Amino acid sequence: MDKVTxxxxxxxxxxxxxxxxxxxxxxxxxxxxxxxxIAGLYINGTTGEGMALSVEERMATAEAYHKAAQGKMKTxxxxxxxxxPDAVALTKHAVSLGVDAVSATPPVYFKPSTIxxxxxxxxxxxxxxGNVPFxxxxxPAMTGVxxxxxxxxxEAAKRLPNLAGVKYSHMDLAxxxxxxxxxxxxxxxxxGVDEMLLGAMAMGCRGAVGSxxxxxxxxxxxxxxxxxxxxxxxxxxxQGRSIELVRLLGELCGGRLGLKPLMGLIGQDxxxxxxxxxxxxxxxxxxxxxxxxxxxxxQWISGEPCD
Numbered sequence: 001m002d003k004v005t006x007x008x009x010x011x012x013x014x015x016x017x018x019x020x021x022x023x024x025x026x027x028x029x030x031x032x033x034x035x036x037x038i039a040g041l042y043i044n045g046t047t048g049e050g051m052a053l054s055v056e057e058r059m060a061t062a063e064a065y066h067k068a069a070q071g072k073m074k075t076x077x078x079x080x081x082x083x084x085p086d087a088v089a090l091t092k093h094a095v096s097l098g099v100d101a102v103s104a105t106p107p108v109y110f111k112p113s114t115i116x117x118x119x120x121x122x123x124x125x126x127x128x129x130g131n132v133p134f135x136x137x138x139x140p141a142m143t144g145v146x147x148x149x150x151x152x153x154x155e156a157a158k159r160l161p162n163l164a165g166v167k168y169s170h171m172d173l174a175x176x177x178x179x180x181x182x183x184x185x186x187x188x189x190x191x192g193v194d195e196m197l198l199g200a201m202a203m204g205c206r207g208a209v210g211s212x213x214x215x216x217x218x219x220x221x222x223x224x225x226x227x228x229x230x231x232x233x234x235x236x237x238x239q240g241r242s243i244e245l246v247r248l249l250g251e252l253c254g255g256r257l258g259l260k261p262l263m264g265l266i267g268q269d270x271x272x273x274x275x276x277x278x279x280x281x282x283x284x285x286x287x288x289x290x291x292x293x294x295x296x297x298x299q300w301i302s303g304e305p306c307d
Contacts, residue, residue, distance in 0.1 A: 001100050001133045001164065003188040004074060004207035006039030007221070009214050010047035010192075012260060013061050015271035021057050022271060023064045029214075030068035032268050036217040039207070040074035041065055042103070042167070046142060047211040047259065050078050051105075052274040055086050059093045066097045076209075078137060080105030084124055091128040102126075103135040103167055106145045115152050118145065119159050126160045133164035135190065140170060150178040153187055164188050167209055173199050180204040194220070195246040198239040201227055211259050215266050216245060218301045244295055252288050253280040261285045265292065266301070 014025035033041070043065045044050030044058050053061065066075045077094035079102050081087035087104065094102050104125050112118035126134040136156065140146040149166055156163050168176055169192030179189050180203055191200035194210035197220065213220060223238035249258040257280055260270045265288070272279050280288075292298065 001074075003165075004040055004076075004190055006037070006207060006224075007213045007217055008040040008042050008074070008076065008190065008207065008209040009033050009038045009217070010042045010045050010209050010211045011065060012214065012263060012270040013044070013048045013050070013053060013057075013274075014269075015274060017271065019272065019274065021053070021061060023060060025270065026061070026064040027068040029268060029270070030065065030072065033214065033217070034069075034072045036213075037221065038073055038213060038217060040076060040100070041069055042076045042209045043078065045078040045103075045137065045167075045209075046139065046169075046256070047214075048078070049274050049277060050080075052277065055081070055090060058090060062090075062094055062099070063097060066099055070098075074100040076101045076103055076135065078103045078105065079125065080107075080137060082107050082109055084121065087125045088128045091125055095129055095132050099132070101133040101135055101164060102129045103137050105137045105139065106143055108143045108145070111143070111145050115147050115155050118147060118152070119156060122156070123159050126162055129162055131162055134160060134162045135165050135167050135188070136163070137167045138170055139167075139192065142169075149175055150182055153179060153182050157183070157186075165190065167192055169193060169209075171196060173203055176200060176205070177203040195239070195243045197242070198223060198227060198235055211256070212242065212245065214259070215262050215268070216242070216297075216301055219245075241295075241300060245292075245297065248288070248291055248295065252284050252291065258284075258288060261288065262292075265289050 014022040016022045043062050062077045069075050077099050079090035138149050165188030167190045191205045191208045194212045197208050223235050226234035263270045
């Protein structure tokens with residue numbers, strides 16, 4: 001697979017009111033994202049609450065998204081699991097679907113303490129993918145596995161023949177640039193901090209995986225177009241608006257827990273969260289709607305000219 005460029009949406013797992021996975025919602029979500037020129041889908045990750053789903057639910061969700069996305073955008077499936085045989089089963093299932101790549105978090109309870117120990121785990125999981133490209137999911141704020149990503153690439157290249165790169169959800173841009181330049185730019189670094197995407201692009205990233213691309217992709221497309229044309233002032237303007245959006249979600253909804261409610265506000269209801277995640281109170285969601293209007297958010301994503 002060639003390096004991934006453009007925006008990859010970290011997909012939501014839609015749930016019904018009773019908490020069960022709502023597979024019927026997935027084709028509509030894919031159509032929505034395709035209409036916004038999303039380049040790919042990252043399925044069953046943090047945004048998709050993958051770790052709160054059963055193996056069977058994750059397989060069914062992956063299958064539904066991949067089926068709806070075929071011919072429209074790339075699919076990357078997150079297969080990490082605390083139980084190695086389950087991670088292997090998820091990997092083999094993803095490969096059987098014909099996905100473009102698989103990706104995995106490290107175990108987060110019995111955490112690997114060194115890169116060598118991490119690779120002992122990843123060698124089994126990535127090995128189950130055969131020749132399908134594999135991306136390590138580096139998100140130390142969630143996993144607590146705070147390895148040096150560039151040192152990881154150095155060692156992982158010796159043990160993971162199908163290593164394509166890293167989904168890099170970390171704010172350390174110096175290490176990111178070292179990873180981008182490592183081994184003459186061999187590895188694909190998919191950046192995962194939406195409100196810092198402009199900085200990552202300056203470091204050489206051309207692909208990004210994020211939650212806010214589900215409901216604010218036009219904002220980022222404007223930023224990318226400005227950056228690529230050399231208009232850094234306009235690019236900074238749009239990145240600043242992304243920062244405003246993310247800060248508002250943090251202020252009113254605790255950040256990540258405001259993502260699904262915001263999808264509802266743009267007409268793409270994904271239902272409630274799966275415990276232990278909790279939904280914001282109704283009053284918070286209404287205040288979010290009012291504050292988004294005041295920011296100009298709905299104009300930002302409409303494609304209409306903005307000041």
